[in-house]
Amino acid sequence: MIARWSIHRAGRVDIVERMPAIEIEHLNKRYGATEAVRDVSFAVEPAEIFGILGPNGAGKTTTVECVAALRTPDSGSIRVLGRDPRDRALRALVGVQLQESGLQDKLTVQEALELYAACYREPADWRALAAGLGLTDRLGTRYAKLSGGQKQRLSIALALIGDPRLVILDELSTGLDPRGRRDVWALVAGLRERGVTVLLVTHLTEEAARLCDRVAVFDRGEIVALDTPAALAAGHGDLDSAVISLTTTTGVE
Numbered sequence: 001m002i003a004r005w006s007i008h009r010a011g012r013v014d015i016v017e018r019m020p021a022i023e024i025e026h027l028n029k030r031y032g033a034t035e036a037v038r039d040v041s042f043a044v045e046p047a048e049i050f051g052i053l054g055p056n057g058a059g060k061t062t063t064v065e066c067v068a069a070l071r072t073p074d075s076g077s078i079r080v081l082g083r084d085p086r087d088r089a090l091r092a093l094v095g096v097q098l099q100e101s102g103l104q105d106k107l108t109v110q111e112a113l114e115l116y117a118a119c120y121r122e123p124a125d126w127r128a129l130a131a132g133l134g135l136t137d138r139l140g141t142r143y144a145k146l147s148g149g150q151k152q153r154l155s156i157a158l159a160l161i162g163d164p165r166l167v168i169l170d171e172l173s174t175g176l177d178p179r180g181r182r183d184v185w186a187l188v189a190g191l192r193e194r195g196v197t198v199l200l201v202t203h204l205t206e207e208a209a210r211l212c213d214r215v216a217v218f219d220r221g222e223i224v225a226l227d228t229p230a231a232l233a234a235g236h237g238d239l240d241s242a243v244i245s246l247t248t249t250t251g252v253e
């Protein structure tokens, strides 16, 4: 665990002792009659890979969208790197990969990478990111012509282009082939080694078991269990069985 942490790329230095990277207290969010998130509280430590598992519609994306300031909570509090999620200073410190990318069809992979890199004062090396994600031979390809898995690789590269301190990854490996999954798992494990905090929404228990230090299991908008993957799996045989027995919703809304 990192005891002392300095945030310097926002133009000033904050030294924070044992401050969680993300702190959520009593988060509530509803859409009309649907209570998407109900009284959710958890904290993510610096350099931790924290997983969110749970069935479709359990409130996982809504929660991470609140952390990413893409949705406004109805009540509760969220601190990201000690700040309000809407604090502009976080733009340089937080990378977000969500299920929809919204990229223009005509942009090539290289143009997208260069465009996003230009938004940051100290971007990551986009060529190295592209290489790590197996995109080097697709740099000249327009977004519309990419396969689903290649779009996914690009969205991960774009989440990392600002060399963030915290990355939010929603369904990291959806649509990736086995080699692609292995590439992104190595990439995410490497982030932790560099002290980057990762909030990871996933449906893959294998991914959670391999990567995550701790996992919160969501069901019907609530956290029904929070522990290490090994502790969650204990007594159930494996993590898949644990999630199935801990949750009640079916896969279909």
Ligand SMILES: Nc1ncnc2c1ncn2[C@@H]1O[C@H](COP(=O)(O)OP(=O)(O)OP(=O)(O)O)[C@@H](O)[C@H]1O
Pocket (backbone or CB within 6 Å): 031, 034, 035, 036, 054, 055, 056, 057, 058, 059, 060, 061, 062, 063, 253
């Ligand atoms: N924009 C929206 N308007 C209305 N209801 C919504 C909206 N977004 C999500 N919901 C509802 O809120 C609940 C939680 O949705 P959310 O997307 O957070 O779940 P999830 O756990 O991420 O699901 P999945 O695994 O399918 O991505 C669901 O019942 C969903 O139908």
